[in-house]
Amino acid sequence: MIKKNDVILLGTILLLAAAAIIFINIRKTDGSRVVITIDGEEYKTLDLNKDTTLTIEVAEGAYNTVTVKNGEVDMTEANCPDKLCVKHRKIHYNGETIVCLPHKVVLQIVGGEESEADMIAK
Numbered sequence: 001m002i003k004k005n006d007v008i009l010l011g012t013i014l015l016l017a018a019a020a021i022i023f024i025n026i027r028k029t030d031g032s033r034v035v036i037t038i039d040g041e042e043y044k045t046l047d048l049n050k051d052t053t054l055t056i057e058v059a060e061g062a063y064n065t066v067t068v069k070n071g072e073v074d075m076t077e078a079n080c081p082d083k084l085c086v087k088h089r090k091i092h093y094n095g096e097t098i099v100c101l102p103h104k105v106v107l108q109i110v111g112g113e114e115s116e117a118d119m120i121a122k
């Protein structure tokens with residue numbers, strides 16, 4: 001015989017499980033755009049669905065080349081001293097970033113509504 005409390009408990013567990021699945025899915029949502037920031041100022045936003053290569057002249061003789069391909073963003077070239085941004089793996093999830101410290105360039109993946117839901121979840 002099933003008691004009423006058991007049904008409520010089961011229902012709560014199912015609800016939590018469903019919420020967890022939704023939460024995980026939101027966390028893993030691919031972003032839809034990449035925002036390029038130079039020295040704290042927004043420089044350009046690129047669509048991840050459009051393959052493109054953009055060379056940014058950060059300052060006199062300083063550049064970073066950003067490549068968008070197959071929905072992923074990569075810093076393919078830069079003449080910064082450490083080249084950490086070039087070595088960084090490709091990014092495509094919401095909130096992921098590639099930072100070029102010497103040039104103060106930040107690439108950040110952003111999504112649409114998923115991104116906002118993600119922020120609330122934090």
Ligand SMILES: [Zn+2]
Nearest residue numbers: 078080085100
């Ligand atoms: Zn760099």
